[in-house]
Amino acid sequence: MNFETKRAALEKIYALHDEFAAGLDAACRKGCAICCTANVTVTTLEGFLMRPQIEACGQTDRLATADNRGFRPTITTNHMAALCKDGKELPEESMDPAPGPCPLLTDQICPVYAVRPFGCRSMVSSRNCAETGMADMDEWVITVNHLFMQFIEHLDGNGCSGNLADVLAVLSDPEKRAEFEAAKLICRTTGLIPNRPIPVLMIPPEYQDQAMPLVEKLRACVSG
Ligand code: SF4
Numbered sequence: 001m002n003f004e005t006k007r008a009a010l011e012k013i014y015a016l017h018d019e020f021a022a023g024l025d026a027a028c029r030k031g032c033a034i035c036c037t038a039n040v041t042v043t044t045l046e047g048f049l050m051r052p053q054i055e056a057c058g059q060t061d062r063l064a065t066a067d068n069r070g071f072r073p074t075i076t077t078n079h080m081a082a083l084c085k086d087g088k089e090l091p092e093e094s095m096d097p098a099p100g101p102c103p104l105l106t107d108q109i110c111p112v113y114a115v116r117p118f119g120c121r122s123m124v125s126s127r128n129c130a131e132t133g134m135a136d137m138d139e140w141v142i143t144v145n146h147l148f149m150q151f152i153e154h155l156d157g158n159g160c161s162g163n164l165a166d167v168l169a170v171l172s173d174p175e176k177r178a179e180f181e182a183a184k185l186i187c188r189t190t191g192l193i194p195n196r197p198i199p200v201l202m203i204p205p206e207y208q209d210q211a212m213p214l215v216e217k218l219r220a221c222v223s224g
Pocket of ligand 1: 036037104105110111112113119166
């Protein structure tokens with residue numbers, strides 16, 4: 001799949017999630033930005049899609065000077081799935097409990113909302129997050145989130161993942177950007193972690209049947 005096809009596929013996946021989220025009774029409202037922290041993880045393909053809009057709204061400097069990077073993942077979702085499949089232990093990730101706001105957040109609004117990454121889209125809370133300080137999602141929504149994350153990582157199989165600010169910093173370098181577009185970006189030279197293909201889908205047995213129609217739609221998105 002060439003780069004442009006991948007980009008179009010990512011947009012289809014986002015549209016599919018919009019459709020799914022529209023069917024949920026969510027408490028999320030414009031101006032509620034409790035989940036907009038510096039802990040957001042993204043793939044390089046998602047970061048690439050965000051870049052033009054970040055530049056258009058003059059946010060590039062804020063990212064470059066962001067001193068708070070929040071959570072830096074050491075393992076991707078598909079790597080986690082591979083370890084689970086092989087019965088291996090998952091590494092402990094040290095999540096920053098007080099990460100501060102996302103460097104892009106402006107007056108409690110996301111200036112690049114239309115192209116926000118899946119880590120942000122996945123935060124569909126059934127309760128006002130202000131009540132508990134976190135998004136409230138049932139097991140089905142969490143299962144669906146994992147599925148979307150697995151397919152997005154699979155789609156960007158030659159790319160990398162990392163903290164939003166780190167990924168955007170790498171992509172701000174024209175050379176790295178060209179390497180990424182040519183599927184030649186070496187993640188270990190950037191401090192990001194390599195994406196992987198889907199080894200097995202992370203669907204609990206009780207959701208296998210319910211998840212299948214969505215899995216088929218996701219497969220269609222990434223099959224070009
Ligand atoms: S990218 Fe936008 S939606 Fe995501 S955390 Fe930052 S401000 Fe919030």
